[in-house]
Amino acid sequence: MAIEDDVVVVGGGLAGMATALSAAQDGSRVRLLSHKESTLRFASGLIDVLGYVGSEIVSNPFETISQLPDEHPYRRVGEDGIRDGLALIDSVTDYAGGHTDRNALVPTFGGTVKPTARYPKHTAPGLASDERDALLVGFETVVDFDAPLAAEHLAETVPFDVRGITLQFLGDFRTDARVTRLAHALDENERIEVGGRGSVSESVPARIALAERVKPHLGDAERVGFPAILGEEHPDEVRATIGRKLGVEVFEIPMGTPSLPGMRLEAEFETALREAGVRTTTGNPVVDFEGTDEISAVIVERNSARIPFHGEQFVLATGGLVGKGIDSDRSGVREPVFDCHVPAPENRYDWFEDGAFDDHRFARFGVRVDDELRPLDSAGSPEFHNLRAVGGVLGGYDFAAEKSGSGISLATGVVAGRNASDEVNL
Amino acid sequence: MAIDAEVLVVGGGSTGTGIARDLAMRGVDVTLVEKGNLTHGTTGRMHGLLHSGGRYAVSDQASATECIEENRILRDIASHCVEMTGGQFVQLEGDDDDYFEEKLRGCRECGIPAEVLTAKEAREQEPYLTEDVKRAIAVPDGAIDPFRLCVANAADAEIHGARIETHAEVTDVLVDGTDVVGVEVRHESGPGKRNHAKSGTTEKIRAEYVVNASGAWAGQLGEMAGVDIEVRPSKGVMVVMNCRQVDTVVNHCRPKGDADIIVPHETTAILGTTDEEVDDPENYPEEEWEVDMMIDELSKLVPILRDSRTIRSFWGVRPLYEPPGTGTTDPTDITRDFFLLDHEERDDLTGLTSIVGGKFTTYRAMAEQISDHVCEQLGVRGRCRTADEPLPGSDDFTVLRDYMDDFGIRSPIGRRSVQRLGSRADEVLMTDGPNPVLCECEAVTRAEIGDAIDQSGTDLNAVRIRTRASMGNCQGGICCHRMANELHPKHDEPTVRDALDELFQERWKGERHALWGEQLSQAALNYALHATTMNRDAPDEDAIDFAAFDGGQHGD
C-alpha cells in the first residue's frame, strides 16, 4: 500500500483541522484530505460556542448545555469536550476571551450584537459589552457595511455612544477592487496618492493615509471600528499603525463572505498542522471508500484517476449543506461520501418553514452519532466501526440560530481526533 | 360634491396602468389605486411571454390576430421592455403531425410569420433541445418584462398628470343610489410614496367614473359595489431556472396541456405552467407536484433542465371570465378573450365599468377600448396615442457604448443596465461618486438602485421589480442588505430594517419552492450569513443585560 496513515480525516474545515491536530498531538500519523477551501472563508472568524437557547440569549454557555435536546452534539461531547475544543483554539491562535467562561458581545456588520466565546484580538477592543464610546468607519465601495446605519442600530441597545461615518477608500482604487486588494495595500503599506494642498498630490503610506482620513471625524470616540479588511498577512501591524496615528484603539467588525478573519484563522491552523506533522493533501474530492463494516481506504478522485488513501481510523468532516458534506435532490437528503444515514422528512415541503428565520428542519440536517461520535444507520447502529463524524456534517442542531457552529466543530473535532488516535494506539 | 379625479382606475397591473396612461395622454384627470406594488396581481406573476399569437392560432384565431398586431406595436413603443427572442413550436417524435400542420396553417391565416425548421435547424438555434425533435415552427414570440412595462406605463401616466397610489387598497366602493361616485382606500403608509415609518390612513377618492381593472380581484370589488362579476380565477405555476438554457421561447407543439413552454426571461428561463381553478385569488395551495411536473415534463423538451438549478417558483392567477350561463367546467376551455362589463347596461349601476379576462400581450388594445368607452361616457374627445408614442426609456437609443468610459462600469454590467434602462441610461448611470455593483447576480449598480428608490420610497420590493436586484441566483442573500443600506440616512434605521425584512421574507417565499440541491445549499448559506454573521434573527435585543457578558480585558 503506497499511501498509508493512522488516522485519515476527510474534510479540511475547522472541524477537520481540529480533528487532525488533536489526533496528531495524540501521537498518530494523520492524513488530512481536503477538497476545496472551507466555509471559514464565509464565516465571521469568531468562535461561537452557544449564543442562544430558544429565544434566550446565553451569557454562560457551560451552564446552559444541559438545556439542549438530547440529540444535540454538545450532549455527546459534554462540557469537557467544549473546554478541550476551546483549549485547542487557544493553543493555535491568540484569540481573546479565554479569561472567562462568559460570552462576549461583539457588534456585527448588520448592527446587532452577537454573543461569542472567543474573538480575534483585532475584534477585542470593539466589544459591545465594553463601555467606551466608539466610532464606526465604513467605505463607499465596501458595500456590505453601512457604518452610520449599523451605528444607529447599535446606539439603541449598547451602553455607550456610537457614531458611524462613510468615507471613500484611499487613493484611486477601482470601485470593484476586491477586499483582498484593499487588505493587501494595507499589508504592504503601499504608497497612496492623496490630494495634497491645492492641485499638488502627494504620496503617503496607506495606513497613515487611512488614519489621517479618519482623524477629523474622531470626536470623543475612544475606539474606532473598521470592517474587517485591515490586512491579511500583517493585521497586527496595520491595526497598530492606524491606532498609533489616531491615538485610540482600532478594532475590526467581522465581515463575510468573503471573510479576512476566517482566512487568517485558517492560516494559523495550517501552521499548527504543519508543525504537528499532519500530512495534508488538497484539491480533490473523496468519492468512495473500500471496506464494508470497517473502512480500509478512502478513494480520492484526481481528474478521473482514483487514488486510495489507506488508514486505520477515519473521520468525516465534510461540512453541512453549505460545505456540501450534506447533499440533496428533489427526492431526499444524503451524505455523499459514505452514504451515512441522514434523517429527513420524506416530503421536501417539510424541510422548511414559512418565515425566513423560522425553525427550519433543513438547518438541522446531518448524520446522527453515538457517544463515540460514530454515525448511526437508520436502525441506530454504527455505520462503520472506524468512522467518526464531526462539525457541520452532524445533524440535530441549528448552528445559525444557536450561534454554535465553531464551538461544535472544535469540540467534536478534538474529541473524535483523540478517540480515533487512542484506538490506533491501543 | 367635490371631485378628486375624473376617472379612478382600480388595479396597478398592465391593464390598469395601460388605461391610466391612455386616459392621461388624452387629457383626462386620472387617479390609479393599487393595493400592493405595481404588478402585485397577475401581471407580476406571468412568465413574461410576448405572444406572437402562435399559441392561439388553432384554438382562438381572433386572439391570435390581435396578439401579432400588439406584438408589433410593443416592440416599437416598449423596446426596452422587450427582447425579441423568437419562438419555436417544437414537435417531438410521436407528437401529432396533423396538429403541427394545423398550427402552421393557423399561424399563416392569422398573419403570424411562421417558418418550418428541420430538426437540425431547430437544434442549431437551440442546442439544448432534445434529440427527439422532429421539426419546429419558428414564430416571432418574444420576452417582455412585465414589471418594467407597468412601471413605464405608470411613469408616463404621471408625466401626463395622473396620480398613482400604490399600497392603497380599496376598502369600499362609494355608491350614491345607483351611481358609483368613488372609492374609499386605505393607504398603508399614507398617500404618496411608500414609507414604512408612516402609519396608515384612509381616504375617500371621489371620481366621475370608476374603472375596475383589478383582474382576478374584480369580483371582490364588484361585491363592494353590489354587482355580481363571475371571475373564474385559475392558478398556474411558473418555475424559475438559474440561467437561460434557451434563448428563444420554446413551446411544445401539441394541443393545450400543462408544462409546455419555456421562456427565456432576462438572465433566467421560466418554465410554465398549469391551469387550475381556485376559489380565492389570494389564498390557494402552492404545491410540490406542480413544480415537479414543470421540471419532469419540460426536461423532455430540454433535457438539461432535469439537473439544472431552480431558484424559485411562483404562481399567478388568471382573471378568467365567462358570461353567466356558459357553464365551462375545465378552466383551460374558458376563453382568453376579454370582456368590458358596463355596469350601467348590465346592472343599472352607472359610473362603473369592469374589465375582465384578457391577456398581457394585448393589454394596450384592451386599455384603448376601455379608454374609448370611458371617454364616450365622459364626453371627452381625445384620440388614443398609446400605439405611437414610446414609453419612457424606449425612445430611440443605441446600446453601442463604451461602458467603462461612459459610466465607469464593466461591459457586461453596462450592457445589462442599459438593456434595463433603455434611453434613461445616461440620466441614471452618469454619476459622480463611486458606483459599485450592489446586486452581483443581476449586475445592478448603486446608481440604478438609487433611481428606483427615488421612484418607490422605502419599498424595496418595488425597487426589486424595477431593477431585478435580488432576483438572481442568491435570491438576495448577498444583496438584500446592500439595497436596504441605500435607504439610509434618508430613512431612519427602524424603517430601513422593516424594509429589509419585508424584502428578505418576500425572497424567501418563492425560494422555498426550490429547496433542494444547489439552491438548498444557497439557502443555507444565506441563512448562515444573515443569522450568524449579521445575527439578524436576534430576539429582543433590548432585554440584554450587558453587564452579564465578558467586557474584555482592556486596561487590565
Next chain:
Amino acid sequence: MSEKEVERRDPTELQDVFTGESMDLRPGSDDCYKCSTCDTECPVAEVDDDFPGPKFQGPEQWRLKRKDDHDIDDSVMSCSNCMRCDNVCPSEVPLSQMHNTARGEYVESQMSKLSREYIRNRILSNYGRLAPLAARFPRLTNFVMGLSVTKFVNEKVMGITGEREFPEFATETFTDWWTKRGGANVQNEEKRVAYFHGDYSNYNTPEVAKAMVRVFESFGYEIVVPEQRCSGTPMFANGMMDDARRAAKFNIETFAALVEQGYDVICSCTSCSMALRQEYPELYSFDGTAKVAANTFEALEYLRIHEDLEGELADSSVPESEFGELAYHAPCHARNQGLDGQAVELLSALDGTDPVDVGDSCSGISGTYGWKSEKYDTSMKIGEEMFEHMEDVENETGMTECPTCAMQMNHGTGYEIRHPLEVLDSALVDA
C-alpha cells in the same frame, strides 16, 4: 461533494452539438453560490485593482450573457490562468473553463489581429514552434537573446519585458539525447509509460527529462517518447484557441493510441499534466480525450501510487552539499491537481535534504504572463510573498515542478532551482 459535483459536468453538455466547440457556459453558473472564495484566492485581484476577480470573469459574466451578446470585458486579459480559482471553489464552478472560453471569444472577436498585443501573445504562446529553430543554433540564440539591443527591441516593439533573462537553450535537446541513446533501456510489458515531456524540458532543461527517464527506468518502467506538441497551456492563457486546438488534437490522438496499448501518460511539468487532465476534457471532445485525461499522471504522483517510493527514499540519501535545505514552491497548477503537498512530504524522508514549503502564494509568472511588459510589475508583486519566504530559507537552492515558476524563483532571488525528479535521480539512481 455530491455525485453531480464529483463527476465534473459532462463536457458534451457544454459543447455545441454540431461543431463540438464549447459554446455556452451559462449552465456552469448554476453551481455558484456567490461565496467569493475564488476572489480571495486570486493572486491578480490581490495586487491589481483593475482586475475584478474570477467570480465576475466566470459565473457572473457568463450568467449575464445572452446568446447575441459578444462583448467580453477586456479585463479577462488580465487573468493569468493560474487556475487557483478552480482549486478553491467549494462548489465546482468551472471557472477556468469559463475564463479560457471568454478569453478565446475576446481574442477572436474583439482584439485586432494586427495589434502588437495580439502578435506578441501569439509568439509567446507558440514558443514550441519557435524553439526548434533556436535549438538548432543554441549558442547563437542564447547570445542574441542576451544582447541588450534584443531586449530593447523586444520591450519597445514587442511588448516583451526586458527585465527578464531569456531562458538558455540547451546545446543538446532531450529528444536528441533520447535518440542518440537509442531510446528506452528497459523493456517491460507490465510497466509501460508514455512520457509527455513538453517543450521546455526538451529545449531548455533536458536534465529534468533525463532524470525522469533514469528514475522511472530504475523502477523498471519501459518508457516511450512519442512525437508531441506543446500542451497548449500558454495558448489557453492567451486566448489562442485555434492554435491550442490543433496542438491538443495532435497530442490526444497520439497519447490515446498509447493508452489504448496499456501505457500510462507521465508528465514532469505540472502545467502539462494539468492541460491533459483538465483543460483538454473541458474544452475538447476528440475521441480519446477522456481516456488520456484519466490515465495521465505527474511523475512523482505516479511512483507514489504504484511504488513504495517513501520507503525507497527513507533508505537513500543525497549529498547535503548539493541539496540541503530546499525552498520548495508548489506551482498553482500542481496545487490544482492536488499535488502541492507531495514533494515536501516525500523528500522529507530522504537524508541530505530538507525541503521547506515557502507557502501557498502564486509565483506570479503564470507561463507567458510575466513576460509581458505591461504585466511584469503585477507579476513581480504577486511573486513578492514567495520571494520573501524563499529568502528565509538558509540555502540558496529552490525546488519546483514548473519551469516558468522556476524562472520566476530564480529571477526574484537568484537561487538555483531544481526539479524534484533531479533529487530523486540523485537519491535513487546516482547512488
